[in-house]
Amino acid sequence: MSKKVVILFGTESGNAEFAAEDIAAEIDGRDSEVVDMTDFDIADFTSDNFYIIICSTHGEGDLPSGAVPFYGALEADTPDLSGVEFGIFGLGDSSYENYSKGSERIDEKLRDLGAKRVGDYGRHDADTGTLPNASAVAWSQELLASH
Amino acid sequence: MGQNQVPTVAIVGSGPSGCYTAQFLRKRFPDAQITIFDRLPMPYGLVRFGVAPDHAGTKAVTQQFDRLFERDGVKFVGSIEVGKDKSLEELRAEFDVVVLATGLSADRQLGIPGEEKNGVYGSGRITRLINGHPDESLEGIQLGERVVIVGQGNVAMDLIRLSLTHPEELAGVGVDREVADLIAHSMLKQIDVVGRSEISDAKFDVAMVKELGKIADVRFTSDAPILGEEGDPETQKRIDAINTLVDNSPVTAGRVVNFHFGWVPSEINGEQHVSEAIFTAKHTGERKALPADAIYTAIGFTEAEAAAVKRDAHISEITDLETGRLAQGLYCVGWLRRGPRGTIPANRADAKMVSEAIIEDFENNQLEKVTV
Ligand SMILES: Cc1cc2nc3c(=O)[nH]c(=O)nc-3n(C[C@H](O)[C@H](O)[C@H](O)COP(=O)(O)OP(=O)(O)OC[C@H]3O[C@@H](n4cnc5c(N)ncnc54)[C@H](O)[C@@H]3O)c2cc1C
Numbered sequence A: 001m002s003k004k005v006v007i008l009f010g011t012e013s014g015n016a017e018f019a020a021e022d023i024a025a026e027i028d029g030r031d032s033e034v035v036d037m038t039d040f041d042i043a044d045f046t047s048d049n050f051y052i053i054i055c056s057t058h059g060e061g062d063l064p065s066g067a068v069p070f071y072g073a074l075e076a077d078t079p080d081l082s083g084v085e086f087g088i089f090g091l092g093d094s095s096y097e098n099y100s101k102g103s104e105r106i107d108e109k110l111r112d113l114g115a116k117r118v119g120d121y122g123r124h125d126a127d128t129g130t131l132p133n134a135s136a137v138a139w140s141q142e143l144l145a146s147h
Numbered sequence B: 001m002g003q004n005q006v007p008t009v010a011i012v013g014s015g016p017s018g019c020y021t022a023q024f025l026r027k028r029f030p031d032a033q034i035t036i037f038d039r040l041p042m043p044y045g046l047v048r049f050g051v052a053p054d055h056a057g058t059k060a061v062t063q064q065f066d067r068l069f070e071r072d073g074v075k076f077v078g079s080i081e082v083g084k085d086k087s088l089e090e091l092r093a094e095f096d097v098v099v100l101a102t103g104l105s106a107d108r109q110l111g112i113p114g115e116e117k118n119g120v121y122g123s124g125r126i127t128r129l130i131n132g133h134p135d136e137s138l139e140g141i142q143l144g145e146r147v148v149i150v151g152q153g154n155v156a157m158d159l160i161r162l163s164l165t166h167p168e169e170l171a172g173v174g175v176d177r178e179v180a181d182l183i184a185h186s187m188l189k190q191i192d193v194v195g196r197s198e199i200s201d202a203k204f205d206v207a208m209v210k211e212l213g214k215i216a217d218v219r220f221t222s223d224a225p226i227l228g229e230e231g232d233p234e235t236q237k238r239i240d241a242i243n244t245l246v247d248n249s250p251v252t253a254g255r256v257v258n259f260h261f262g263w264v265p266s267e268i269n270g271e272q273h274v275s276e277a278i279f280t281a282k283h284t285g286e287r288k289a290l291p292a293d294a295i296y297t298a299i300g301f302t303e304a305e306a307a308a309v310k311r312d313a314h315i316s317e318i319t320d321l322e323t324g325r326l327a328q329g330l331y332c333v334g335w336l337r338r339g340p341r342g343t344i345p346a347n348r349a350d351a352k353m354v355s356e357a358i359i360e361d362f363e364n365n366q367l368e369k370v371t372v
């Protein structure tokens, strides 16, 4: 049986949450849940679930405010995440110097702690004037077909 | 209100603070009747009429808000100015919850002699014009070779960039051609950007300064003293950004932009039209006269004297601006609540907090309609 999909979003202006909801709405035939990183207890990470991380970038290549406590908890508690698998989709705007760096910081931290990234690294560039929803859904469908 | 009931909600103003509030309330009350009123026929406030038209990524947030009206059953009622076309009292009698999200639209004044002369334009007016706001027109606007911008925040940075962008490029991002030709006119030779703060406290975001470096054929200068390492890394980033901009710009170019730090505006001279702006050095009292064919003031925003809804007229014994509570069933959010500071995302955090106050009051049965 397929693992339950937990979609963790880190946002500042709501785009990542909006895309996370659309990803969940398009998941057929398996359990899924959308959770704000701010409300997520990192002790709940389990290899029984599959994680989709969707996170934006703010300031100058910094984490969005919604991802800061999550990142801080990972840094402070250094949980052993071996066995945990995740896919990641980064939001950014290529007109800024540090394009899409926020998600990369989360990606690095999770891998440092033993989690395994699977599938392609998804990205969306807000400079196109679009929202990430359509490309994030397409990316997640492809990812979930094999995970 | 009985146990099974949900509140009816009116939000006045469809800028980001109003729209985010509708999002949060919709999540908690899937079946509530939520209506957003705006004095304009079209929604989204300063995201549509303030944010620069070449920042498509920032404007894209409106596509989140579109879904409120297209799918989530939130109603938009345009062309109703509350306090004029419909009184606030009427609204409060009709709805259990009224949230004021009307922003702060008036340009802050310099408060110096000569400010009323022709050729002095508020940045709010100019940015509304660039964005096609229905209240604005080109009438009476006359620029020239030299523009002085007073203020060094992000709005000033937008004005510098837009003034130096080719009109065709502006038209390409939706700016009216006549407006583009006026704002980014080929006569423009010099922009002086003057702030009262020293570079260490300047108000701009570093990313905005870096963006200026992408414009061709501009020489940048700065009168900030060359400083060594500053203690504070944020301060150092601002200094580095300006230094890099200046160092990487060509020695000779068709246009020049001069940054002046630590100068307080003291007077505007000219017959009927402006001819120069006078500044006084904050520390030494030295005077500086900058010739000007036009002056843009970009020193922030405040409540318009003619605003149809004024926040402080509704202060009551239960007012708590920290949480957005004004009176029973009446709330405020966004710039109107906390002042003209902060970007679009800050309004999301604000809307979340005020929505939580509304939900709490609902759950504690504090929303009984009052006769007002
Ligand atoms: C020139 C400029 C550029 C900016 N650029 C950026 C940027 O690039 N990035 C960024 O993050 N932030 C930017 N900001 C800041 C951002 O626009 C504000 O943080 C935000 O718009 C404030 O939201 P608000 O909902 O409180 O007010 P507003 O956006 O001003 O919305 C208020 C709404 O209320 C309506 N209204 C007013 N009175 C009434 C009434 N009596 N009845 C009915 N409706 C009424 C107005 O028509 C308007 O639609 C910029 C601001 C300005 C001024």
Ligand SMILES: Cc1cc2nc3c(=O)[nH]c(=O)nc-3n(C[C@H](O)[C@H](O)[C@H](O)COP(=O)(O)O)c2cc1C
Residues within 6 Å of the ligand: A010, A011, A012, A013, A014, A015, A016, A017, A055, A056, A057, A058, A059, A060, A061, A062, A064, A091, A092, A093, A094, A096, A097, A098, A099, A100, A101, A126, B057, B058, B343
């Ligand atoms: C003030 C501000 C700063 C930003 N800085 C960056 C940045 O440094 N790098 C980047 O790739 N994107 C940057 N962005 C773009 C956002 O990451 C992008 O708009 C994203 O879609 C926002 O998603 P969110 O609403 O989930 O926070 C910035 C956006 C804003 C408003």
